[in-house]
Amino acid sequence: MSTTPIDPRTMSRRRQILETYKMSREVDPAITWWMLGAALISGGLGFALFYFVLPGEGIFKNILTGIGTFLLALLGLMIVFGRRAQKAAFNRLDGQLGAGARALTMLRRGWIVEEVVGFTKQQDMVHRVVGPPGIVLVGEGNANRVKPLLVSETKKHERVLGDYPVSTIMVGTDEGQVPLDKLTKSLTKMKRAVKPAEITEIRQRLRALDAARPKVPLPRGPVPTSMKGNRGQLRGR
Structure with missing residues (x-):
């Protein structure tokens, strides 16, 4: 079977x-x-x-x-x-490779999630979310390696985005980090900084940045993908 x-x-x-x-x-x-x-x-x-x-x-x-x-x-x-x-x-x-990316699939319509825009050889990752707060870079993995990666990715994005805001979130349970089960809620509570019409312009500016970076295939598992397929039941309204 x-x-x-x-x-x-x-x-x-x-x-x-x-x-x-x-x-x-x-x-x-x-x-x-x-x-x-x-x-x-x-x-x-x-x-x-x-x-x-x-x-x-x-x-x-x-x-x-x-x-x-x-x-x-x-x-x-x-x-x-x-x-x-x-x-x-x-x-x-929790604890699985790419858990943050899987959790981000729970975001409602109006949010654009792009997985693994930055990574290390040790499989630490940075994901990008484009939505009402602007650009949010979400890091997951070892904090000592992810923090410099977030700083580097923030500088790259700021160079091509101009005045559009770039924020960062680190997934984890340590001080200053956001637990996995509160990740989407933390994003939706962020202050609105861009209009829906501006998101199209933001995505156009990001294409040049993304064209020069390699893509890393993110492992798929039976539990995470089912979250996306049945997100209506999982939100728990």
């Missing part, structure tokens, strides 16, 4: 959710009980709300109560599933 990971983009929505649940359960065995508990609590609240608030009696009220209870129970279950699955996915990614 082949052990090659299946591309999530070829899966149906139902299959994506099922595969996400299976992988999440491997890291978080309690996810099933959390989901059931959320469904029972939200369903119970939904029943009380619809049964005691809706006026009248009879079969029509019972039908509406049943539908409302089911929908709220499903909503509670999916919210907990999304949050626990996201946490489990980040736990699986």
Whole structure:
């Protein structure tokens, strides 16, 4: 049997959710009980709300109560599933080569992620994100090697970008670094510095810089790629 990971983009929505649940359960065995508990609590609240608030009696009220209870129970279950699955996915990614790049795929529309724009022989990496804050260079790996790499990449980008802002983030758990599971949130909280129309101009300026640099293939694993294929469930709204 082949052990090659299946591309999530070829899966149906139902299959994506099922595969996400299976992988999440491997890291978080309690996810099933959390989901059931959320469904029972939200369903119970939904029943009380619809049964005691809706006026009248009879079969029509019972039908509406049943539908409302089911929908709220499903909503509670999916919210907990999304949050626990996201946490489990980040736990699986933590410590893996290219974990930061995989986490960046969770960014919503309007962000452009370009993997491995800078690297060292020891496989430390710098990724580039173009979005509302401008250009953000995200480093992952050994801090002593990545910091000089971030400085070098910042200077290269500033030379071609002019007045457009260039920021840096280091992924990690040490002081001044951003944990993997908070990476996308940290980016989205950054102050807006460029307009959507300016992003096109930024990308055009970056082409000349990228043309002179080699590309490094980033290893793909079954867990990280599934994050991208099912990002709607993993965000946990």
